[in-house]
Amino acid sequence: MKTVLIGVGQAGGKLADELVAFDYKRGYDSIQNAVAINTAKTDLQPLSIDTVLIGQDRVKGHGVGGDNELAAEIMDADIEEIQQKVGSRITTEAGSIILTTGLGGGTGSGGTPVLARRLREIYEIPVYVLAILPSTDESNLAQVNAGRSLKTITDTADATLVIDNDAWKATGESLTEGYERINQQFAKRIGLLLAAGEMTDGVAESVVDSSEVINTLRTGGMAAIGYNEVQAAETTEENINTVMTATRSALLSGLSITGETTAERALLVITGQPDRISRKGVEKSRRWLEDETESMQVRGGDFPTDSEQIGALVLLGGIQHSDRIEGFFERAKEAAAAPTETEDDDAKMFQNDELDGL
Numbered sequence: 412m413k414t415v416l417i418g419v420g421q422a423g424g425k426l427a428d429e430l431v432a433f434d435y436k437r438g439y440d441s442i443q444n445a446v447a448i449n450t451a452k453t454d455l456q457p458l459s460i461d462t463v464l465i466g467q468d469r470v471k472g473h474g475v476g477g478d479n480e481l482a483a484e485i486m487d488a489d490i491e492e493i494q495q496k497v498g499s500r501i502t503t504e505a506g507s508i509i510l511t512t513g514l515g516g517g518t519g520s521g522g523t524p525v526l527a528r529r530l531r532e533i534y535e536i537p538v539y540v541l542a543i544l545p546s547t548d549e550s551n552l553a554q555v556n557a558g559r560s561l562k563t564i565t566d567t568a569d570a571t572l573v574i575d576n577d578a579w580k581a582t583g584e585s586l587t588e589g590y591e592r593i594n595q596q597f598a599k600r601i602g603l604l605l606a607a608g609e610m611t612d613g614v615a616e617s618v619v620d621s622s623e624v625i626n627t628l629r630t631g632g633m634a635a636i637g638y639n640e641v642q643a644a645e646t647t648e649e650n651i652n653t654v655m656t657a658t659r660s661a662l663l664s665g666l667s668i669t670g671e672t673t674a675e676r677a678l679l680v681i682t683g684q685p686d687r688i689s690r691k692g693v694e695k696s697r698r699w700l701e702d703e704t705e706s707m708q709v710r711g712g713d714f715p716t717d718s719e720q721i722g723a724l725v726l727l728g729g730i731q732h733s734d735r736i737e738g739f740f741e742r743a744k745e746a747a748a749a750p751t752e753t754e755d756d757d758a759k760m761f762q763n764d765e766l767d768g769l
């Protein structure tokens with residue numbers, strides 16, 4: 412699926428940058444255009460994609476320092492200019508717009524809902540958000556920012572694909588190394604999904620097209636993505652189990668958000684050398700996925716690669732009953748109600764048990 416990417420805030424920009432690098436390295440050409448938006452000049456400098464600095468009159472290129480309300484105001488005030496810069500990149504070929512962002516800070520958290528709302532008003536194509544949840548050991552402010560932002564984004568975007576930083580942290584890694592690895596892993600997953608949704612030349616036994624990605628996400632709300640790959644055996648027959656193993660681990664241990672298995676809809680894409688992909692394995696895996704996710708619809712297809720591995724990419728649309736998401740909103744509400752040292756209006760505004768939208 413041809414896509415226009417917009418990274419908002421620092422994490423958003425870095426993730427968009429990684430996605431473009433992956434797409435370019437593999438030669439898929441799914442990303443039509445990419446741009447990073449930020450209030451902080453220094454965070455835009457290391458990126459190789461085009462950038463737009465916003466709010467210069469308010470924060471002079473120094474960022475909003477975690478203030479997501481200020482970021483929302485800035486995005487709103489600069490929206491015409493942003494729309495001009497972004498709009499020229501959204502050609503008729505584009506099948507979707509994806510905003511990437513980390514929810515715990517200011518710029519991405521506050522700016523993304525405003526931008527998503529505007530883009531949805533203007534364009535017919537779906538606007539998806541790739542949203543990174545802060546880990547549980549980040550500050551109260553990060554939890555509150557993320558809670559409010561996620562609530563607003565899920566009400567606004569066509570679908571919100573959630574990535575849980577907690578689930579993807581590894582021990583013995585610095586924060587920077589960890590972030591870099593997470594960004595690369597999700598660049599690969601999203602990059603594969605977009606590329607798979609473009610296969611039309613009939614090399615594969617059963618192709619996925621972009622409408623299947625769109626239909627899987629059509630219920631709206633939150634979505635998740637999972638991936639895993641396993642060394643393929645020589646013969647198709649032997650690979651019945653390989654396909655099953657890859658699918659199982661994609662869902663049970665490779666999902667972008669932990670502990671989540673039920674969904675309204677699902678898509679299963681099997682990657683690998685076409686003559687090694689077992690049809691029987693694919694069928695079995697689809698049935699298993701249907702049972703496991705209690706999903707009414709599991710779409711599927713292949714994405715041929717020349718890899719020795721067989722990979723399973725699982726996309727879940729309309730995810731439900733997620734302990735992690737519920738726990739996350741609980742924590743955000745608690746953090747919002749907690750007394751803060753600075754007696755600022757924001758804190759008082761949160762003295763109720765609901766999270767305010769943005």
Ligand SMILES: Nc1nc2c(ncn2[C@@H]2O[C@H](COP(=O)(O)OP(=O)(O)OP(=O)(O)O)[C@@H](O)[C@H]2O)c(=O)[nH]1
Nearest residue numbers: 420421422475476477513515516517518519545590
């Ligand atoms: N996966 C991942 N998460 C990140 C990365 N950088 C930051 N985060 C997460 O994203 C959240 C937001 O951080 P930033 O993107 O730096 O914040 P920002 O949107 O630039 O906001 P301000 O700096 O306040 O303007 C953090 O709370 C982290 O949870 C990254 O490179 N990868």
Ligand SMILES: [Mg+2]
Nearest residue numbers: 421451454474
């Ligand atoms: Mg920043």
